Amino acid sequence: MNVFSLLSKSPTNPQVRGxxxxxxxxxxxxxxxxxxxxxxxxxxxxxxxxxxxFWIVNKAIISPHYDIEYNxxxxxxxxxxxxxxTLTLPSGQSYSSYILLPLLTFATRSKxxxxxxxxxxxxxxxxxxxxxxxxxxxxxxxxxQHGHPQMTIADLLGNPLPADLVGAQSMDEIRIAWRPWLRxxxxxxxxxxxxxxxxxxxxxTVMGDNYAEVLGHIHECPDAAWYLTANDDxxxxxxxxxxxxxxxxxxxxxxxxxxxxxxxxxxxxxxQNVRPEEVxxxxxxxxxxxxxxxxxxxxxxxxxxxVRRRIEFFCxxxxxxxxxxxxxxxxxxxxxxxxxxxWGQMVAADEGRDRLKDLGAQTKNGLxxxxxTTLLKFAKALAWFRxxxxxxxxxxxxxxxxxxxxxxxxxxxxxxxxxxxNGAYLADRLSxxxxxxxxxxxxxxxxxxxxxxPVGQMAEEFALGLHGLETREVRARLDRIERMVAExxxxxxxxxxxxxDLLKLKYLHQRYTNYLAWLQSR
Amino acid sequence: MVSDGFxxxxxxxxxxxxxxxxxxxxxxxxxxxxxxxxxxxxxxxPLWTAMRTADxxxxxxxxxxxxxxxxxxxxxxxxxxGGRSPLVERLWRNVGPELAAVLAPDPLERLGVLTNAAIKLxxxxxxxxxxxxxxxxxxxxxxxxxxxxxRLAIVAAWRAGAAYARSAAxxxxxxxxxxxxxxxxxxxxxxxxxxxxxxxxxxxxWSPKGRFAGERxxxxxxxxxxxxxxxxxxxxxxxxxxxxxxxxxxxxxxDAYGASLRSVGSDRPPSxxxxxxxxxxxVAVASPTSHFLRVRPx
Numbered sequence: 001m002n003v004f005s006l007l008s009k010s011p012t013n014p015q016v017r018g019x020x021x022x023x024x025x026x027x028x029x030x031x032x033x034x035x036x037x038x039x040x041x042x043x044x045x046x047x048x049x050x051x052x053x054f055w056i057v058n059k060a061i062i063s064p065h066y067d068i069e070y071n072x073x074x075x076x077x078x079x080x081x082x083x084x085x086t087l088t089l090p091s092g093q094s095y096s097s098y099i100l101l102p103l104l105t106f107a108t109r110s111k112x113x114x115x116x117x118x119x120x121x122x123x124x125x126x127x128x129x130x131x132x133x134x135x136x137x138x139x140x141x142x143x144x145q146h147g148h149p150q151m152t153i154a155d156l157l158g159n160p161l162p163a164d165l166v167g168a169q170s171m172d173e174i175r176i177a178w179r180p181w182l183r184x185x186x187x188x189x190x191x192x193x194x195x196x197x198x199x200x201x202x203x204x205t206v207m208g209d210n211y212a213e214v215l216g217h218i219h220e221c222p223d224a225a226w227y228l229t230a231n232d233d234x235x236x237x238x239x240x241x242x243x244x245x246x247x248x249x250x251x252x253x254x255x256x257x258x259x260x261x262x263x264x265x266x267x268x269x270x271x272q273n274v275r276p277e278e279v280x281x282x283x284x285x286x287x288x289x290x291x292x293x294x295x296x297x298x299x300x301x302x303x304x305x306x307v308r309r310r311i312e313f314f315c316x317x318x319x320x321x322x323x324x325x326x327x328x329x330x331x332x333x334x335x336x337x338x339x340x341x342x343w344g345q346m347v348a349a350d351e352g353r354d355r356l357k358d359l360g361a362q363t364k365n366g367l368x369x370x371x372x373t374t375l376l377k378f379a380k381a382l383a384w385f386r387x388x389x390x391x392x393x394x395x396x397x398x399x400x401x402x403x404x405x406x407x408x409x410x411x412x413x414x415x416x417x418x419x420x421x422n423g424a425y426l427a428d429r430l431s432x433x434x435x436x437x438x439x440x441x442x443x444x445x446x447x448x449x450x451x452x453x454p455v456g457q458m459a460e461e462f463a464l465g466l467h468g469l470e471t472r473e474v475r476a477r478l479d480r481i482e483r484m485v486a487e488x489x490x491x492x493x494x495x496x497x498x499x500x501d502l503l504k505l506k507y508l509h510q511r512y513t514n515y516l517a518w519l520q521s522r
Numbered sequence: 523m524v525s526d527g528f529x530x531x532x533x534x535x536x537x538x539x540x541x542x543x544x545x546x547x548x549x550x551x552x553x554x555x556x557x558x559x560x561x562x563x564x565x566x567x568p569l570w571t572a573m574r575t576a577d578x579x580x581x582x583x584x585x586x587x588x589x590x591x592x593x594x595x596x597x598x599x600x601x602x603x604g605g606r607s608p609l610v611e612r613l614w615r616n617v618g619p620e621l622a623a624v625l626a627p628d629p630l631e632r633l634g635v636l637t638n639a640a641i642k643l644x645x646x647x648x649x650x651x652x653x654x655x656x657x658x659x660x661x662x663x664x665x666x667x668x669x670x671x672x673r674l675a676i677v678a679a680w681r682a683g684a685a686y687a688r689s690a691a692x693x694x695x696x697x698x699x700x701x702x703x704x705x706x707x708x709x710x711x712x713x714x715x716x717x718x719x720x721x722x723x724x725x726x727x728w729s730p731k732g733r734f735a736g737e738r739x740x741x742x743x744x745x746x747x748x749x750x751x752x753x754x755x756x757x758x759x760x761x762x763x764x765x766x767x768x769x770x771x772x773x774x775x776x777d778a779y780g781a782s783l784r785s786v787g788s789d790r791p792p793s794x795x796x797x798x799x800x801x802x803x804x805v806a807v808a809s810p811t812s813h814f815l816r817v818r819p820x
Contacts, residue, residue: 023686023784025676025687025690025694027642028638028639028642028643028675028676028679028687029635029638029639029642029672029675030638030642031637031638031639031641031642032594032595032598032600032637032638032641033591033594033595033630033633033634033635033637033638034594034634035630035631035634035635035638264548265548268544268545268548271544272541272544272545
């Protein structure tokens with residue numbers, strides 16, 4: 001019995017399920033002596049994932065930081081130092097992003113990038129994730145791809161068999177010795193920013209489309225969780241990482257510093273010669289079937305409409321750039337980016353709004369569909385991990401910075417960052433993103449959009465379907481849309497949410513117009 | 523002083539045991555190594571010696587398992603004069619050697635199961651823990667395998683006063699070999715097991731010694747370690763009683779062997795509460811001036 005490989009039998013989140021009147025005689029045998037897993041009931045998958053989390057927090061990682069804070073009551077807060085830094089002692093079960101995010105990546109089979117200086121446990125954490133998938137530490141280490149400047153596509157994907165290369169009469173006859181890591185359900189790329197650009201493109205195909213190609217031969221890969229590491233993701237690697245590859249990464253977690261107060265634990269680890277990946281308890285290892293079930297359970301978590309509306313409102317803030325296009329649909333930052341126009345000039349021309357109040361003025365870009373998909377997926381995963389069947393606003397608030405880190409780029413010249421109290425946000429992107437979301441929610445509350453959302457009501461009305469609608473009703477709806485557009489545009493400045501509302505109304509108007517034309521043609 | 527055999531075991535596995543102690547000490551600042559030494563010397567040594575006598579071939583593995591369990595028990599202060607429960611030590615000293623041959627093939631699972639159960643039962647009011655130990659020592663040597671030992675532990679717990687375990691105990695008895703089940707249920711080894719179980723199921727106040735005609739008492743004031751903050755009131759729930767006191771809700775189960783109270787969810791408290799309630803076979807009485815309940819056959 002190794003004390004490092006013991007799993008706590010206490011419920012990891014006792015408030016998750018209500019106390020039951022049902023009595024199970026097996027409780028008689030619960031106690032300090034840890035019995036074999038065969039003697040214990042199989043834990044539900046969310047409980048199992050939480051057990052994995054707590055085992056890693058308490059046994060594998062020596063110095064965890066609880067930076068994903070949940071509160072069930074007003075937490076005690078303290079102001080520290082000349083700058084008045086706030087220290088909060090959360091009143092609810094809070095989590096360490098460095099462990100939780102990789103685990104949610106594992107559960108959703110997504111892609112996670114570890115960043116941080118050398119020797120902070122990035123690779124070790126990635127190996128742990130491989131062991132959770134049922135591979136031995138040796139298998140995981142052997143399958144791990146180490147980025148280096150001479151890495152070729154053949155190094156990464158596989159080689160044609162030399163005998164076939166000489167004897168083959170056609171490309172079809174050449175067999176490929178595919179690299180074993182392509183078959184793994186957990187894929188690890190260490191120091192991915194040291195891979196040459198051409199090889200990065202091959203990696204992009206595997207990451208993005210889940211297949212590898214060599215000499216016209218295709219190898220289909222299983223669904224997998226990906227872990228990449230980089231000492232410096234801000235362009236400090238040997239090669240610049242291609243944008244498409246960066247964009248495929250779902251979440252970025254930073255390895256935080258080691259707290260010397262935990263040196264005693266580190267000393268014991270050295271003296272006992274314990275390697276956490278070697279002593280992972282069997283009870284937290286997930287089969288492929290369990291991984292699939294976990295993913296399905298996460299997809300089934302509900303996202304209530306009020307929460308979804310706030311996400312919509314937040315995302316609407318960023319894409320609009322009035323001066324970037326003439327046609328209404330092209331007034332976006334993406335138009336400006338594609339035109340390669342001077343950003344400073346574009347910003348200078350984009351006047352008329354309060355740039356301090358406009359959240360969109362703080363960024364150089366908007367959000368992509370991929371970003372939104374990832375945000376929804378991870379918000380559901382976090383809610384599921386916490387034992388909830390539906391996403392709460394706080395789940396979105398906590399997960400959003402990790403998903404949008406490196407996706408939403410701040411404009412350092414924006415008036416917001418010129419204020420002395422906001423200077424730190426340029427370095428601390430996570431706090432900046434969370435603050436953006438908080439500010440968006442404050443504006444949402446100020447506008448009372450939970451109760452007053454006429455555009456939303458029109459969209460709901462449309463979602464009921466067009467079947468059976470009479471000409472008169474369609475005309476009435478078209479008239480209502482036109483009056484609403486007139487009302488929304490009267491004397492108002494154009495901000496992101498209004499821009500998206502107007503485009504939505506245009507969409508509805510077009511759908512009704514087409515339907516009306518069809519009715520009249522019958 | 524430890525026996526020569528046990529000393530040899532400790533010496534042979536010195537580095538492993540030292541590492542385990544170091545690991546526990548690093549996470550439990552106040553770990554009592556003197557108590558560990560005492561427990562090893564006075565309790566583990568005789569038990570291990572008995573197990574070695576029963577199964578020489580497994581003595582090494584058994585020694586490791588006993589040491590690891592001892593470490594856990596000492597760490598959580600379940601042993602010694604100031605320990606949280608004297609029952610654990612009584613189990614290891616008095617029952618363990620009697621069951622040495624049964625425990626030796628898998629001490630961690632088998633003694634672990636009994637140890638955990640001893641800790642649970644020692645925390646429950648109304649359970650005669652010594653009777654439980656005595657039953658294990660009496661019938662336990664006839665068991666084979668961990669599942670049978672668990673079943674016996676359940677039956678013995680019920681007969682020691684854990685009335686909440688009645689249904690599970692009768693299920694467990696049905697899964698035991700007939701002669702063993704009859705002995706475990708307090709009947710003759712030659713009795714008809716199925717007939718015995720049927721009678722026990724049909725009448726909660728019946729036992730092989732006859733029908734219970736007395737009265738069972740349960741409850742107590744929280745200030746004296748009981749479950750009730752204020753005098754309880756009752757309601758009928760099926761064949762049992764629900765008890766409400768100070769906003770908390772309990773299930774009261776009573777039979778020929780004892781009475782037990784289990785805290786249950788208070789999300790659906792009974793609406794009609796009284797100081798007396800009656801089921802088809804039992805009567806329960808509370809009092810506005812007492813924190814105790816009395817239950818007797820109807």
